[in-house]
Amino acid sequence: MNAYQYATPETNGTNPIIIAQGRTVYSDAGGATISYIRDGETEEKTLSFDKNTNYEFLTNTKIRVKSGKLYLFKQSQEKKQLNAGDLYGMPVPPETKVELADKNSFIGFAYHDGSTMRLDGPGTYEYYPLGKKSKEYTVSLAAPNDWYYARLFSIDKNQSSTAASLHLLSPQREADTEGPLITYGDTIRVPVYQKQTLSLATYLEDISGVDKVWVDADLTKDTDGDGDTKNDQDSLDPATTYGIKKGNGVSDLIIGPFDTLFTKKVRLFAQDGNGNISSKDLTLTVYPPVPDIKTLSGNTVSGSLNEVLGNEPIDVFRLRNGALTRIEPTSSDSVKTADNGTFALTAKGAEGIVLTSSGKTIATIDERTGKIELSDTSYQVAVVPASSGSPLQIQVLSPEKKVTFSENINISAASSLESVPDFDHATGTGIFIAPTAGFSFAKNTASSPNLPEGGYFTDAAHKAIAGISK
Numbered sequence: 001m002n003a004y005q006y007a008t009p010e011t012n013g014t015n016p017i018i019i020a021q022g023r024t025v026y027s028d029a030g031g032a033t034i035s036y037i038r039d040g041e042t043e044e045k046t047l048s049f050d051k052n053t054n055y056e057f058l059t060n061t062k063i064r065v066k067s068g069k070l071y072l073f074k075q076s077q078e079k080k081q082l083n084a085g086d087l088y089g090m091p092v093p094p095e096t097k098v099e100l101a102d103k104n105s106f107i108g109f110a111y112h113d114g115s116t117m118r119l120d121g122p123g124t125y126e127y128y129p130l131g132k133k134s135k136e137y138t139v140s141l142a143a144p145n146d147w148y149y150a151r152l153f154s155i156d157k158n159q160s161s162t163a164a165s166l167h168l169l170s171p172q173r174e175a176d177t178e179g180p181l182i183t184y185g186d187t188i189r190v191p192v193y194q195k196q197t198l199s200l201a202t203y204l205e206d207i208s209g210v211d212k213v214w215v216d217a218d219l220t221k222d223t224d225g226d227g228d229t230k231n232d233q234d235s236l237d238p239a240t241t242y243g244i245k246k247g248n249g250v251s252d253l254i255i256g257p258f259d260t261l262f263t264k265k266v267r268l269f270a271q272d273g274n275g276n277i278s279s280k281d282l283t284l285t286v287y288p289p290v291p292d293i294k295t296l297s298g299n300t301v302s303g304s305l306n307e308v309l310g311n312e313p314i315d316v317f318r319l320r321n322g323a324l325t326r327i328e329p330t331s332s333d334s335v336k337t338a339d340n341g342t343f344a345l346t347a348k349g350a351e352g353i354v355l356t357s358s359g360k361t362i363a364t365i366d367e368r369t370g371k372i373e374l375s376d377t378s379y380q381v382a383v384v385p386a387s388s389g390s391p392l393q394i395q396v397l398s399p400e401k402k403v404t405f406s407e408n409i410n411i412s413a414a415s416s417l418e419s420v421p422d423f424d425h426a427t428g429t430g431i432f433i434a435p436t437a438g439f440s441f442a443k444n445t446a447s448s449p450n451l452p453e454g455g456y457f458t459d460a461a462h463k464a465i466a467g468i469s470k
């Protein structure tokens, strides 16, 4: 019989043991007597335990057992298989669980107040302490939803108690008439072309558990044909075309990918273990993440999205002379972002802009720098200096001196206008000027009467030959 640990005069009559503060000791049908010294005291006292009683020590106490048995239970629970007869006369501490294996087995309990109780097999019985004396008790069972029967009994030593008749404890599910509490916010935002898993487990609460979660994905259509457009279990249909499906977990939703931008209302439903349903309308928004171009190197445009999203298709468009044209990537497929949200789009064709007249190539213009390279030398490049009303203009003139092409040099207020020894020393964006021998560039101050913050190209005699404005 090793389920109980106990102290006797033989084991602890002369060798004292320390009972820690807060521990409870129990006596059996024979009672017990101890001598003890509490922490901080010097005088040894004697205490007798009635039969089948218990005593909680409020301070650390050194005890010796003079007579009887004193039962000490371990803090942790143990599982033991015993013959019921071995339990005769033993104290039954709170949280004891008794499983009676077959229908012929039973245990009879006789209490110190003279009352008795019999537990019949087969069945599982748990001993719940109810705490202080009261006329009404509320007991929370740490047990799964099921029907429970109980006999209520007082085993307080001064209380004469008779067992109550068998009581049916209302299962938790019968007491629950409320749908799950939905604490999720009002909107679901999904980036276009992205698939997202929305885990709602932490946003749904119910004492009966959450059994089912679904979404009516179109509040204008009656998918299930019952006449109600706002009660359909669209996300539970594996073949749904609405782009919102049940995920692996009960309360997981897989949303997207969507290839269009939209905002619409959907209705989220949650059902608890007792069939109670609650719902909440949510606004589903499919939005475009914002790309940010960081560098242009050769024909490659690199940058990143404003959030970390992989596999997002990227298109870059060029606005030229009022026309928006897509920059064709080298591969026929769309360029997609890497897992970290960055992208690098290499444009097909490195020849830049080709200037033609009647099908004949006149010049090519570098995409990045704007440099004009004449192919037909009967044409020429001319510069129209900036004035207070118009920016510097670079023109391509035909042999007849007709303007075939022109480009304005505009500089934003934030961009640089700098003279540099060579272009290797240029950093940032803007216009960088590397004058050839005999020429120079003089930058104007903000208070200059002509072309403030602009500048002038000057010749060897320091004579201004062209102005550039900002």
Ligand SMILES: [Ca+2]
Residues within 6 Å of the ligand: 176, 177, 178, 179, 180, 206, 207, 208, 272, 273, 274, 276
């Ligand atoms: Ca509920």
Ligand SMILES: [Ca+2]
Residues within 6 Å of the ligand: 221, 222, 223, 224, 225, 226, 227, 228, 229, 230, 231, 232
């Ligand atoms: Ca319906």
Ligand SMILES: [Ca+2]
Residues within 6 Å of the ligand: 216, 217, 218, 219, 220, 221, 222, 223, 228, 229, 230, 231, 232
């Ligand atoms: Ca619907």
